[in-house]
Amino acid sequence: MLGTGLIKGMAETARNFVGSFLEEDRLTTVEYPEERIPAKEAARSFPFLVFDGDDAEKGLRCVACQICEKECPPQCIFILKDTAKKPDFVGKMQFQPKVFDIDVSVCMSCQICVEVCPFEAIKMDVDFELSRFDRFEGLLIHKDELSKPNSYFRKIHPTDAAAVDANLAAEKAKAEAKAVADAAAKAKAASAAAAGLAAPAKPAAAAPPPPPTPADPILKSASSSTAGPGLAETGSGKTHAPAHGS
Amino acid sequence: MSFDLAILALLIGVSAIAAITLRDLVHCVLCLAVTFASLAAVYLRLGAEFLAFSQVLVYVGAVAILALFVVLLTRTGEPRAESRFSPQVMIPLAVCAFVFTGLAAAAWSSSLKDSPEAVGASMKLKDVGRELMTSYVLPLEVLGLLLTAALIGAAILAKADDGEDDEVTDLGESQGQQQRPMVATTHSDPKHD
Amino acid sequence: MIEWADQIFVLLKREILLLVPVALQPLASILLSVGPIMGVFATLFAATTVLERKGLGRIQNRLGPNRVGPFGLLQPLADGIKAIIKEDVVPYRTDRVLHTLAPILIMVAALLAYSVLPLGRNMVALDLDAGVLFFFAAGATTELAIFMAGWSSRNKYALLGAMRAIAQMISYEIPLILSTVGVLMAAGTLSTTGIVEAQSGYSGLFPNWYVLTPWGFAGFFLFLIAATAEANRSPFDLPEGESELVAGYFTEYSGFKFAMFFFGEYLGLFAANALAITLFLGGWNAPLQILDWVPSYLWFFAKLLFLIGLSIWVRGTTPRLRADQLMNFAWKFMLPMSLVNILASGLWRFTGDGVLGWLVCGSLVAGSYYALGLNLAPKNAVTKRIYRFAT
Amino acid sequence: MMESLEALVSRMASVLPAIDVSLVPNEAPGGPSSLRVAPQDGRRAAEFFKSDPGLRLDYLSNLTGVDWPDRVTKQKVKSKRLVDGVEKEVEETLETRTPGFLEVVYHLYSIELKHGPLIFRMRTADRMAGVHLPSMTPVWRGAEFQEREVFDLYGVRFDSHPDLRRLLMWETFEDHPMRKDYVEPNDYEYEPTAHDEVLAKIKERDSSGVSGTA
């Protein structure tokens, strides 16, 4: 008969009307600024750079290899290599980025930079409140703002961070063992120098091969002049302009 | 004649003249609607409530709308740029003058002309109904029959429109439009288009 | 004391009038009637918008507006301010005079209808002998306003919307008026207060409302459906069907003019519902004799809110009809049904409200409802379909 | 299952007189090889594919263009030649110029017989003037929009297409953006963004070679 379907439908809407007051799972709305859904562990919004320890400059894992810059589909990353090498988390001398900018307005949160990074240096943040007041400069996020400590990474992605930490620790242990072995080998070689054969002390590359360092004489000299890590830090900390000028 | 009736009369006159002189047909019909409404106000002023409301309901609510529909469905774009008055303007003027004189004479000679208020006041709605059903039952029924016949006729005409027979509807202006299949219903300005 | 509470507004008006010089008393009387009506219904409009949005929200498992004020109750205020301060965009080449007049006319027409609605005992602005007729006459004027809006906008959607609206309103005006005929016959008057008074009193437990007769029941629903169509409410909201015509005849309106259309439309809805209450639901009368002490206007507004809630509920449930189906429904169902209903109400007068009356009128109404409903179904029948599956 | 492409080619040669069909191998491990049909035989072949009871390829899944611009392959050839009366071995570079063409690839399946795909392709004479191919819209209606797209993005004109207009670009647009040699016009109505600066910086860095990318 005419109208039965309509009445059935009205019963259903009435059920939902009442149900929205009674049943939790009917009402999916979250009153956002006051109430927040806790971020999912896998959530991703925008990349950040991980650093170990407390000092963002010192512990930055990024070695400015520029793989992410090349792989980034919308090309929103801009990296400028530093002129001086500094020891990285393994203790190996590496370059660091002097400039590391990501353009929020272009980034599409695809996470490809994270995947291609061989150094576990760039990870995805969960903070999605990225609105800025400045349309131009404000949307370009610089290195100091991008750098976040490993403890933060552990907080937002615990499972992932644990795996990464274990991985890095293993690598570091391997590298240290290698260094010890190398030292031992060197010592041995020195002691067995009678043969006059120097053992090749080239450390074997870790699982992800670091990019070949450029053979630029200026860079070489610069890195050799700033021997100590402390010096390197002060050199790269605030005095970008003179370094660039030279 | 009282002041308010004079205003209403003026309104009727002005809107009626506007209805026949304005360029835009839609404006004309809207002025006609104003005429009808003012006429209803006159009835109301004279105490003929039922007549006034019927006037609004039928003339403003239906006849004017019908006229608008007709204008919309048959009109082609721009109002024509010819003169406001057709060359044969004298003939309708003469007819109008004749009708007006006749009506005025009838009104003048009527016995009610001195006490217009008295008519409406005495007529309650119940009385109207009773009169319609007793003294005027024959005209009422005849009118009803006529309207029914008109309705059926309209339905038949509309029905034929659905079928194959095109001759019934393709009369008059619509034939001229066959050459222009794309006609914007809104005003089309050559410059703007 | 009860009497006093019931008549407080009537007495108040009388007291105030006494303070006014005699020469100005007619004017003051008009102002004292019109002012409160506009104030009360503007407030009701504001309340309804928030009620509708919250109600629809709950029906749809949402929260509805909840930002402005406590529980979002000040939302209409925010909307109103926004509407007023927004730029009034009038497209190039519109007919500016008509474009401006249309929303004013639609509001005036909607407000005129309120002058004959009895909001409580002795609370009617204009107790006309032909009150119901006046109501319909005022309602008919809105068609003109809608046409003006649609035509003057110089927009194809607006024009299509206006054409649809007018066609729909003309078609549904007939069942709307015919469905009231039974009441007019039973009450023997066209005066709204007269009709309400005819429904006062109780027979047994039940009030003497016309909705509690078979023909009144059918008439009430016919009237409600037709009134919904007249007010362009869902499921008859084709003239402004946003999925087809963007916003129908007020596509080109913005800012305050748009708000006036919106207001006018809701005023029309309230007026139609108020007339339904007057005609079928006993107006200001209490549903039970023991509740008679509650002031009459409260009953009126309670019933009005109930009908508004019903229309929100229907809006939350139904999809929209198509234009031709709408017309089919008007002419093939509503019209014959209301004619049958007139016959039933005539029979009721002779059979009385006994078992015989219920049997005869009830079966007449129900039978014709069933038959017309069958007739309305399309030829290839709305049936349950069986679907094949390939594995 | 469908017969092998080799068998199909020989059968087509026997059924359709003087048809120019050849096999185009595909080296990808997962992908089947395809047929190349000469443009003048395109409609005949298509009708055959659609109506042949063994094929019944009634469903044109995909139709797309490929641009193969002019290629210059340099080859160093050593030849012995008489130079100044002495026979010497001379090394010279031979430039073989492969003229470019546009190719349209059709992927056909059969809904009736549930097999496929059969891939066939047609090549235009060149990339500028002779870019006409027969339209397949009369055979498979599904080609209508895809041919319009190929026309739009590659500039292949399909003869006897019922409504050959641009599909994605606007009517007054002139070039064909999917061609390999398409140069983006600098006519975007864009606002400056921070990203412009980033790109400018990249350009500057790359041109000056400050850091020398790895």
Next chain:
Amino acid sequence: MSSSNLQLEAPLDPAFKVERRTATGRGDLLEVSMGPQHPSTHGVFRMDVVLDGERVTKLKPVFGYLHRNHEKIAENTTYLGSMPYTDRLDYFCSLTNNWAYALTVEKLAGLQPPERAEYIRVITAEFTRLQNHVCLIGFLLQDMGASGTPLMYAFREREAILDLFESLTGARMMCNYMRFGGCRVDLPSGWLDQASKVVDRFPRFLDEFDRLISGNEILAARTQGVGVLPRELAVSASVTGPVLRASGVNYDIRKVDKYGIYDRFSFRVPLGDHGDVYDRYMVRVLEMHESLAILKSALRDIPPGPIMDPKAKLRSFKPKAGEAYGRIESAKGELGFYVISDGSANPYRYRVRPPSLINLTVLEDMCVGHTVADAVIILGSIDIVLGEVDR
């Protein structure tokens, strides 16, 4: 219900000739440009409609408002770099887009995803289908003017599925999850239980929807017999997906190609007999039931193991020269990718076969003779996403 495999329907009529339907209007024709800002064109899509009264006599779809030349971008990006761009094709079904692209490149490079990855792909693809169909029927009813109620119920369910996607892939819509030779990350702990919960809860929604709307007279009147697509025309015009199956053609690529591991699941393919909007609606509803069956068994059977083909390379991925065409049954129809490699890091030619665009071929044939309101719901029933149509 038949159980014979793949030979369910009568053979297609080979003599079928495609004829363009045209209707000639006799009165004034009104040309309306519906879109690109029209509310119900599902994005920035435009239909140039020529109307005779309200009847459509001619309808030309106009595309390109969202055109960004995805294919050209992909030819200038690495193989991996195109993966996040495929999310943005049909932004409702990013996971199936991922799958289609990954499948094609796997064919090109000869990769074989491990079993667990295949299961994950099936699970995510079926969830994608569920949420796409849910939204589609919500949108379809919204186009019919149902005030958002069905749409909100649909979004409520979609929310649960998107939560699953977020906890797996990190994003709700732009998942960017699949990789050549497997999937990016493994399922987080507890994900399967959560997914089972969603699957178990889903029938409640389907029943609710059934009660709410499937029996509604207005829905039946609006959709039955509207926009009929004959079988032969559907096949000839390369229409795929639920639209094709609603016309009674048994063609589901999951059954025909058995890509992935679809041969391990038993599911049925619902077929419509009328090919109208109602059938397209119902076929999708029934497909959701089948998807739930697939999901149930996949969630039960998923084995542990690796999720990436060890041969797959993430960086400097350069497949050998060759070409491949891969296609899957996405929620909208056959989604195909055609990739030609010349041995470099970027594809030489990258083509998306968009089901949305090709299904629109028959839009005019379906709409001619119906009213504007019908054109809107016919468009809605095709289920297009402009990100995919314009690419």
